[in-house]
Amino acid sequence: MQPKSITLLQKIDSIVEQILFKFQNILEVLTNNSKPKELLSIESLTIESDAIQIIRYSQDLLSISRSLKESWVLGSLKVKGREPEPKSEGGGEASMVTNWNENEVDKVFKLFNELTDSIATFEKPKSET
Structure with a gap:
């Protein structure tokens, strides 16, 4: 994978981790063991703040x-088919199935590589975060 794609995937993982952390904080605060009103109001503000950050x-x-979908729909991912391989003689039906599977696998790998390159274009430099 491209380094930019890896960085973007790490950013997604980091965001998901932060969402889970904030949600866990909310659940920890929810216990109400005869707490004074002042503490309850502070915890209420904390929950509200965590909820806003989750949003x-x-x-x-x-x-x-959305950016990934736009790049896919608007064609910035240039999907090109694989060049057809010359057919071997006497291959029979079994070789046709094998060639088809190899062609499909190559196509999927190529599309995946193009997708990861496109993902990398949406990455923001670390200085902006």
């Missing part, structure tokens, strides 16, 4: 997803 992280994930 922002979710919006970041949606933005990445």
Whole structure:
């Protein structure tokens, strides 16, 4: 994979980790063991703040997803078919199935590589985060 693609995937993992961490913080605060009203109000603000941060992280994930879909739909991923291989003589039906499977596998690998290159274009430099 391209280094930029790896960085973008790490960013996605980091966002998901932060969402889970904030959600865990909310669940930890929810226990109400006869706490004073002052503490409950502070915890309420903490929950609200964590919920807002979860929403922002979710919006970041949606933005990445939308960018990937736009690049796919608008054709910035240039999908090219594989050059046909010369057919071997006397291959029979078994070789046709094997060649078809190899062609499909090569096609999937090529599309995956192009997708990861496109993902890399949406990465923001670390200085902006």
